[in-house]
Amino acid sequence: MAKTRTQVAIIGAGPAGLLLGQLLHNVGIDSIILEARDRVYVENRIRAGVIEHGSAQTLIEAGVGARMQREGLIHHGIELLFQGQRHRIDFQALTGKYVTVYGQHEIVKDMIAARLATSRPLHFEVENVLLLDIESDAPRVIYRKDGVEHEITCDFIAGCDGFHGISRDAFPKGAITGYEKTYPFAWLGILAEAPPAGEELVYAQHERGFALFSMRSPTITRLYLQVEPDEDPANWPDDRIWEELHRRLETRDGWRLNEGKIIQKGVTAMRSFVAEPMRHGRLLLAGDAAHIVPPTGAKGMNLAIADVRRLSQALQAFYGRASQQGIDEYSPQCLKRIWKAQQFSGWMTSLLHCFQEDSMFERKRQSALLDYVVNSRAAATGLAENYVGLPYEETLSE
Template sequence: MRTQVVIIGSGPAGLLLGQLLTEAGIDNVILDRASKDHILGRVRAGVLEEGTVGLMDRAKAGSRMHSEGLPHNGFSLTFDGRDHRIDLHELTGGKRVMVYGQTELTRDLMERREAGNAPTIYDADDTCPHDFGGDRPHVTYVKDGISHRIDCDFIAGCDGFHGTSRKAVPEGAIKTFEKIYPFGWLGILSEVAPVSHELIYANHPRGFALCSMRSMTRSRYYIQCPLDEKIEDWSDDRFWDELRRRLPAHHAEALKPAPSFEKSIAPLRSFVAEPMRFGRLFLAGDAAHIVPPTGAKGLNLAASDVHYLFAGLLEHYRDGSDAALDAYSARALARVWKAVRFSWWMTTMMHRFPDTSDFDQKIQEAELDYLTHSKAASTALAENYVGLPY
C-alpha cells in the first residue's frame, strides 16, 4: 500500500490531522494499536480553546460540538473560603472556551472520517516507522497475524507518550525535559448536575480541588491526593466528603453527591521532547509533550501542533514549498513551552506541596490575592487560559 501521509495514533491529534488532510484532498492512512471501542471508552478532559474549535470546524466535524458544547465566559478561583471569578470574555476582548468532552470530539472526528471512507486501521500491532531520515519512509504493522507495509511521503507520530514514534528516533537525536509532581489527581465521573455553571479551581489547606463538567447532567470532579493513595480506599462517600471540605461553604452546600461510574488517580508531569521533527517523521500531541491538566492545555496543545503540521503539509502539496514543514518544530515548540509554563504556574499556585514552608505558603497566598485583584494579572491568566494565538 502507498499513501501520502501515514498517521500513527487515532487520538484527537491523529484524527484531527487526518480529517484536515482528507478535506484538503491529501491521502492519508491512520493506524492505531487499540480498538475503536477502547479509544471511545477513554475519558479525558474537555475544555477547548477557540483555536481548537476553529480547527474542528475546518475539519467539518464541529456541528454537534456547537449544539451540545457549553461555551464558558469565565471560571472561579477559590481560596480563603471565597470565590474570585475570572471573566475570560471581558478580559480577553470577547474570547471564551468551550466545554466539550474529548470522547465526544473523538467520536465526531471518527464519524466524519468514516463518512468520507478515509482509511483507519485499528488493532494494528507492532506499528513502527522506518527510513524517515531519507526520501522513502514507510511504516510496518501486523494485523491479524499478517505483516503489512505502507510506503508514504511523511509520517505523523500522534501515538501518545508511550507510543512507538518517539521511541523510533535515534538515541542522541532527541532531548527531553521533565518535571514530576509529588501528587496526583483523584477524579470521578458522575451522572449529576454540576455544582456550578462554570469551572471551580480551589486552593485549600487540605489540597487542590477542581469542579468541572462534561454536560449539564454529567460532572467531573478532582481532588489532589498523594501518589501512594489506592483507588480502592476511596469510596464515593469519602470522596464527596473530602471535596466538600475543600470548597467554599455555599458550593459545599450546593454539591449533590451521586454514584460515580468512573474513578481513577492520575499522576502529574511536565514533559517536552525536542525537536519535534526528524527528517520525514513529525511528532504531535502527547508523543512530544505532556502538561499537568491544571491549565486545560493537553488536548489544545495537540490541536495547535496539528495546526502547524497541517499548514506545512498543505504548503508542500499545494505550493511545492517545504518552508512551513522546515519551521514546524520551532513554531510548535514556541507555543508548547508557553503552555508548559502556564500549566506549571497554575499547578504550583493552586496545589499544596509536601515540602512547602511557611514562607512558601505566604508567597502562594500573596500571589493569589494579587492575581485576583490586579486587572493586568487577571488578564494575563485569561489570555493564557483561552489560548495564545497560533
Template sequence: MRTQVCIIGGGPSGLLLAQLLHRKGIEAVVLERKTRDYVLGRIRAGILEVGLVGLMREAGVGARMEAEGFRHDGTVIAYGDEEFGISFKQHTGSDVMVYGQTELTRDLYEAREVDGGRTVFNVEGVCIHEARTDAPYVTYVADGTEHRLDCDFIAGCDGFHGVSRQSIPLSVRREYEKVYPFGWLGVLSETPPVHDELIYSGSERGFALCSMRNANLSRYYIQCSLSDSPEDWTDAAFWEELKRRIPERHAEALITGPSIEKSIAPLRSFVTEPMQWGRLFLCGDAAHIVPPTGAKGLNTAASDVHYLYHGLARFYDDGDREGIKTYSQNALARVWKAERFSWSTTNLLHRYPDQSAFDLKMQQADVAFLRSNEAAQKAFAQNYVGLPY
C-alpha cells in the same frame, strides 16, 4: 500499500489531522493499536480553546459541538472560603467550549467513516523506517500479517508510550521533565454541576476542581497522594473530602451521587526536542505532556496539528517546504508557553509535601495578586482561552 501521510495513533490529534488533510485532498492512513471502542472509552478533559474550536469547524466536524457544547465566559478561583471570578469575555473577547474529548473523538471517527478514510485498528509491532530519507515507510502487523505502508510523511500521534518519539535517536532528542509529588483523583457522576463555571480551589487540605461535561454529568477532582489507588476512596469519602476543599457555599450546594468512573492520574510536565526528525513529526503527548491544571493537554496537541497541517498543505499545494522545515520550531515555541501556564497554575493552588511557611505565604500572595490585578487576570484569561497560533 501507499499513502501520502501515515498517521500513527487514532486518538483525537491523529483523527483531527487526518480529517483536515482529507479536506485538502491529501490522503492519510491512520494506524491505531487499540479498537475504536477502547479509544472512545477513555475519559479525558473537555475544555476546548478558541483555536481547537476553529480547527473542528475547519475540519467540518463542529456541528454537534456547537449544538451540545457549553460556552464558558470565565472561571472561578477559590482559596479557602474566598473566591473571585476571572472573565474571559471581558479580558479577551473570547470564551472556551466545554465539550467532552470522547464526544469530539466520536465526531471525528464518524466523519472519517463517512468520508471513506482508511483507519487500521489493532495494529501491533509498528516500526518506522527511513524517516530521514525522501522515502519513509512504516511496517506493522494486523490480523497476524505484516504490512508495509509507504508514504511521504509520518505523523507520530501515538502518545507518550508510542513508538514515534522512541524512533528518534537519543543522540538527537533531548527530554525535559518535572514529576509532581501528587496526583489527581477524578470522579465522574451523573449529577448537575455545582456551578455554572469551573471552580479551581486551593485549600489547606489540597487542591480541588469542580467541572462538568454537560447539564447532568459532572467531573470533580481532588489532589491526592501518588500512593493512593481509586479503591482506597469510597464515593462517600470522596464527596466529603471535596466539600472540605471548596468554599462553604458551594459545598452546601453540591449534589452528590454514585460515581460512574473513578481514576487517579499522576501529574507531569514533559517536553522533548526536537519534534521532528527527517519526515517524522511528533504531535501531542508523543512530544509533550502538561499537568491538567491549565486544561492544555488536548489543546496543545491541537496546536501541533495546526502547524503540521498547514505545513503539509503548503507542501502539497505548491511544493513550499518552509512550513514542514519550521514545524518543530513553531510548535515548540507555543508548547513551552502552555507548559509555563500549566506549571504556574499548578503551583498556584496545590499543596506540596515540602512546602515551607515561606512558600505558603508566597502562594497566598500570588493568589491575592491575581485577585486584585487586572493585568494578571488578563494574562490568565489570554492563556486559558488559548494563545494565538
C-alpha cells in the same frame, strides 16, 4: 506482504491523529491512520474536555465541530476559590473570548465518524508497528493486522500515538532530548451522575490540597482532588470522596456540590514533558507523543490541536507549492507555543496546590499571589489570555 502507498501515514487515532487526517482530507492529501487499540476503547477514553477558543474554531473549520456546537457548554470565565470565597475571572470581559466544555472522547467519536465517512483508511487493532527509513524521502511503516503483514510506503509519517507510543522511540539515538518534571502529587478524578452545582469551573486552593469542580454535561459532574502520587483509588470509597470534596470546596456563601452516583474513578499523574526536536527526517511528532502538561491549565488536547493545525498547513504547502519551509519550521514554531503552555500550566499548578515542602511562609506567599491575581486586572488578564488560548501565530510566511 500487502503493500500500500499513501502520502502521509498517521500513527495513532487520538485527537491529534484523527484531526490531522481530517484536515489533510479537506485539502485533498491522502493518509492512512493506524491505531493499536480497538474502536470501543478509543471512543471511551475519558480525558479533559476544556477546549480553547481557537481550538473550537479549528474543529468547526475542519468540519468536525457540529455536535460540539450543539452540545458543548460555553464558559465565559472560571472561579478561583480560596479562604472560603470564590472570585470570578471573566474571560469575556478581559479577552473577548471563551472556552467550550465538551468531552475529549466525544470529539474522538465525532472525528472517527467523519473519517469513516471519507472512506480514507482507518485501521484499528494493528500490531508490531515499525517505522523505517525515516531519513529518506520514502519512509515505510510495517505492521500486522488480522494476521497479515502490511507495508505502507509514504512521504511523511506523523507520530500521533501518545506518550507511550512507538513514534518517539523511532528517532535515532541522540537525535532527540526529553525534558521532564514530575510533581509530588496526583489528581483523583471522578465522574458523578449529578447535575453540576454551578455553570463554570471552580479551582480551589485549600490547606488540605487542591480541588476542582467541573462538568461534562448538564447531568454529569467532573471533580478532582489532590492526592499522593502513588494513591490507590481503592483507598477512596465514595463517602470519603464526597466528604473531602465538600471540605475543600466549601464556601462562605453556602454553595455546595450536588452528590450523585460515582460512575468513574481514577488517578492522574502530574508531570511535564517536552521532546526536542519534534521532527527527524520525514517523521514528525504531534500531541502527547511530543509533550505532556499537568492538567491544571487544560492545555493537553489544545496543544495537540495546535500541532496538527500547523502540521497540516506545512504539508499543504509542501504538496501545493513544493515548499519545504513549513516542514523545516514545524518543530521550532510548535515548541514556542508548547513552552508557553508549560509555563502557564506550571504556574497554575504552583498557584493552587500544596507541595510537600510547603512552609507557612510559602503558603502565605501563595495566598498573596492569589489575592493579587483576583484583584489586579493585569494579572487576571494574563491568566485569562493563557486559559482561553494564545493566538495562533502565522503558520507560514509567504
